[in-house]
Amino acid sequence: MENKIGAHVSIAGGVKNALDREEEVGGNCGQVFVHSPRVWKFGELTEEEAEEFRKDYKSRGWGPIVVHSNYLINLATPKPDLFKRSVDTLREELKRAGRLGLEYVVFHPGSHTGSGVEKGIKSIVQGLNMVEEAIPEGTKLLLENTAGKGTTLGKSAEQLSEMIEKSDLGFDKVGVCFDTCHGFSAGYNIHEKEGLEQTIKEFDELIGWEHVEAVHLNDSKHPQGSEKDEHAHIGEGEIGEEGMKNIVNHPRFKEKPLILETPVDKDKGYKENIEKVKELQSS
Ligand code: MN
Ligand code: MN
Ligand code: ZN
Numbered sequence: 535m536e537n538k539i540g541a542h543v544s545i546a547g548g549v550k551n552a553l554d555r556e557e558e559v560g561g562n563c564g565q566v567f568v569h570s571p572r573v574w575k576f577g578e579l580t581e582e583e584a585e586e587f588r589k590d591y592k593s594r595g596w597g598p599i600v601v602h603s604n605y606l607i608n609l610a611t612p613k614p615d616l617f618k619r620s621v622d623t624l625r626e627e628l629k630r631a632g633r634l635g636l637e638y639v640v641f642h643p644g645s646h647t648g649s650g651v652e653k654g655i656k657s658i659v660q661g662l663n664m665v666e667e668a669i670p671e672g673t674k675l676l677l678e679n680t681a682g683k684g685t686t687l688g689k690s691a692e693q694l695s696e697m698i699e700k701s702d703l704g705f706d707k708v709g710v711c712f713d714t715c716h717g718f719s720a721g722y723n724i725h726e727k728e729g730l731e732q733t734i735k736e737f738d739e740l741i742g743w744e745h746v747e748a749v750h751l752n753d754s755k756h757p758q759g760s761e762k763d764e765h766a767h768i769g770e771g772e773i774g775e776e777g778m779k780n781i782v783n784h785p786r787f788k789e790k791p792l793i794l795e796t797p798v799d800k801d802k803g804y805k806e807n808i809e810k811v812k813e814l815q816s817s
Contacts, residue, residue, distance in 0.1 A: 538791035539751075539811060540564030541804035542602065549579070549587050549634065553594060559804035563791040565600040565640070568630040572605055574623060579630060588635040598791055600676070600711070600748055601631045603641035609661030610644030610654035610687050620644075621661055624675075625668035632670025638748060640676045640711045643688035643697060654687050655697055662701040662708070669707045676711040676747055681719035681763040689720040689761075695740040705745050712737065713750035713795075714781060715766075718773055721759040725777030734786050743786060751792040751811065753778060767796050768810045779814045788815075 540561025545552050549566065556564045569576045591599065604627065607620040624641060631639045644661075646654025662675070669675055677697060682689030688697070698708055714724060723729030737743055753771030756762035769775035781787050796807045 536562070537788060537815070538563040538598075539794075539808055540596075540599075540791070541794040541796070541808065542566070543804075548583065550583065550590065552599070553587075553590055553596075556596070556599070557594075560808045561804070562594075562596045563598055563600075563793065565602050565793050565795070566636075567604070568601050568627055568634070569604065571602070574604070574606060574619060576626060576630070579633065581633075584633040591635055598637040598748065600638040600640050600791075600793060601627060601634075601636050603627055603639055605642075607641060608644040608647075609641075609658045610646045610649075610685075611657065612647065612649035612653065617657065617661065621664045624661070624665050628665060628668045628670060628673060628675065631673045635672075637672065638674050638676050638709075638711075640678050640748065640750075642680055642686075643677050643694070645685045646687060647685050651687065651693075654685070655693065655700070658687065658697050659700040662697065662703055666701075666703055666707065669703075674707055674709050674747065675703070676709045678711040678713055678750070679716050679720065680713075681716045681761050682721075683761045683763060689716070691737045691740040698741065705742070709745045709747040710737070710741055711748045711750060712746050712790075713752060714773065715750070715752035715754040715771075715795075716763060718754045718758050719756060719760050719762055723758055724781060725758065725773045727780055730780055730784060734784075746790065749787060749790045749792050750795050751782070752795050765796055767802060768794070768807045769814070775814070778811075779817070782811050782814050 540563040542565040543555040753766035755764040
């Protein structure tokens with residue numbers, strides 16, 4: 535089977551442009567926002583546009599293209615207004631994903647901002663239950679593991695599995711996206727062979743590795759356990775070339791869609807990073 539590899543691409547000028555951009559960087563899967571990630575507002579999406587996209591997407595035989603949720607969404611918040619807005623926005627994103635024929639919506643579980651871990655998780659569970667009916671047939675909601683900074687929840691397999699298990703959602707509607715930078719920053723020593731095996735084992739036992747449906751493949755600018763979330767070019771961060779080589783050649787990672795969220799600099803963007811991964815997989 536051909537490896538699935540791609541990157542987070544822009545939808546500037548309309549979602550129809552995303553697939554061409556993916557092609558330009560050499561991707562056959564990837565990720566998009568369905569509206570600006572830092573505002574609540576949605577632009578219009580006509581049925582013609584949605585249909586055109588679905589046809590184009592289908593004809594290329596690619597996928598998955600994952601929708602990344604808005605950054606303002608926080609299901610763990612103790613503030614009722616923000617919680618409601620988050621639920622409404624996530625519902626709308628799920629509906630959009632369905633209209634575009636996209637298989638996943640990835641979101642960050644949220645930050646409790648002082649209310650405590652237990653209350654935060656309870657709030658996330660409530661939020662998951664409230665969006666359930668908006669999950670279209672053929673689309674799943676994925677919880678992304680986080681770097682764990684401050685009051686951020688979802689830094690461990692244990693927390694993610696608690697959120698999922700306590701919710702009413704089954705694995706036909708929900709799953710996990712594993713971000714390598716976040717996992718490493720949260721303390722998982724995936725840069726070492728043994729640590730990588732141990733991490734997979736932990737996710738497998740607590741969640742089921744088959745429910746990790748996508749990987750965000752990023753190197754990290756900060757050390758293991760730093761809890762800092764800053765992505766680096768593949769092989770140039772603290773996970774490093776050897777660490778990345780182990781990850782991208784591990785059969786349990788290779789089987790997942792690898793989606794890059796690496797920096798886009800003047801002289802180095804997704805194209806170069808995707809090439810780097812392919813090089814590490816063939817060397
Ligand atoms: Mn993310
Ligand atoms: Mn990510
Ligand atoms: Zn990140």
